[in-house]
Amino acid sequence: MIFETYAQRKRMHARSGEEDVYVYDEASAHLRHQICMTLAEAIGEYYVFSGDEFHNPPHANEWWEQIDRICRKEIQSYLKYANERNLAARFLNFLTVVPHIDDFLSGVELGCLVLSLIDDRHDFKERAALQKAGPAIEEINQRFVQHGVGFQFENRQIIRIDSKLVHAEIIKPALSLLAASDFAKANADFMTAHRHYRAGEYKDSITASNRAFESMLKAICDLEKWEYGKGDRAPELISKVRNNGLFTHDFDKSFDAYIAMLKTGLPAVRNDAGGHGEGLLAPAVTAQIARFAINLTASNILLLGESFDAYKKARGR
Numbered sequence: 001m002i003f004e005t006y007a008q009r010k011r012m013h014a015r016s017g018e019e020d021v022y023v024y025d026e027a028s029a030h031l032r033h034q035i036c037m038t039l040a041e042a043i044g045e046y047y048v049f050s051g052d053e054f055h056n057p058p059h060a061n062e063w064w065e066q067i068d069r070i071c072r073k074e075i076q077s078y079l080k081y082a083n084e085r086n087l088a089a090r091f092l093n094f095l096t097v098v099p100h101i102d103d104f105l106s107g108v109e110l111g112c113l114v115l116s117l118i119d120d121r122h123d124f125k126e127r128a129a130l131q132k133a134g135p136a137i138e139e140i141n142q143r144f145v146q147h148g149v150g151f152q153f154e155n156r157q158i159i160r161i162d163s164k165l166v167h168a169e170i171i172k173p174a175l176s177l178l179a180a181s182d183f184a185k186a187n188a189d190f191m192t193a194h195r196h197y198r199a200g201e202y203k204d205s206i207t208a209s210n211r212a213f214e215s216m217l218k219a220i221c222d223l224e225k226w227e228y229g230k231g232d233r234a235p236e237l238i239s240k241v242r243n244n245g246l247f248t249h250d251f252d253k254s255f256d257a258y259i260a261m262l263k264t265g266l267p268a269v270r271n272d273a274g275g276h277g278e279g280l281l282a283p284a285v286t287a288q289i290a291r292f293a294i295n296l297t298a299s300n301i302l303l304l305g306e307s308f309d310a311y312k313k314a315r316g317r
Contacts, residue, residue, distance in 0.1 A: 022150025
């Protein structure tokens with residue numbers, strides 16, 4: 001739960017009307033403290049047993065033990081904090097002081113992943129928690145926004161965001177659509193694009209974005225048993241779904257221009273920037289181009305998903 005203080009309201013009022021500006025290479029001590037408190041409140045208490053207990057007190061030791069085991073195995077800088085006996089304190093201290101932003105985000109991602117796995121159908125007080133897991137994830141995402149740090153935990157991963165509007169209106173709805181099991185391959189490709197983008201691997205990000213778009217088209221074809229060639233790419237697949245009546249919207253003739261854009265937009269970005277071998281003088285792929293490819297992929301996926309829903313409803317399904 002976020003309690004909005006006077007100082008916070010004053011800062012938000014001063015920033016109102018400004019363009020979204022996020023930082024990606026640092027996390028303030030205050031943000032770290034707030035996230036650590038939220039994780040501790042929602043995961044629950046780590047109880048250090050003395051051996052003299054007459055009963056088993058409420059605790060969340062199993063979750064903290066899993067976090068600690070993964071951190072010791074996967075995050076080298078975490079080993080500096082491995083002497084603390086209380087595993088919750090060990091992990092939260094790591095998040096508080098670890099200097100590298102990627103290590104901090106890796107820890108936050110793991111903590112949020114644990115929260116997403118916790119079953120809150122039972123009393124959360126059984127693990128000595130102060131709040132439920134789902135609202136805690138929402139709070140952590142709000143803290144990132146509050147501090148202007150451009151990351152969110154979505155679809156069980158930390159992803160980078162560049163605009164609140166684009167994220168709320170395009171990226172988040174696309175992720176929600178891709179969460180359906182029918183689109184698992186497209187979802188995996190799209191999340192891979194985000195991982196490459198966050199790592200600065202922009203060519204790979206563009207290639208994965210295009211794969212996500214093509215995987216979405218193929219999934220629709222598979223669901224409707226529309227045949228397509230093994231080597232078909234986006235332009236051929238778009239023609240296939242259109243010829244089979246996917247786009248049932250009441251568009252005028254200008255829709256042909258949208259279809260042409262679907263065929264040439266993202267595939268062209270991929271071919272020019274990320275899809276083929278290149279010579280010595282090939283231009284570098286920038287973060288802006290990779291971000292454009294991710295946002296365009298999300299928009300295209302939304303169009304396909306909404307069109308598919310309309311197609312099924314028109315047939316009474």
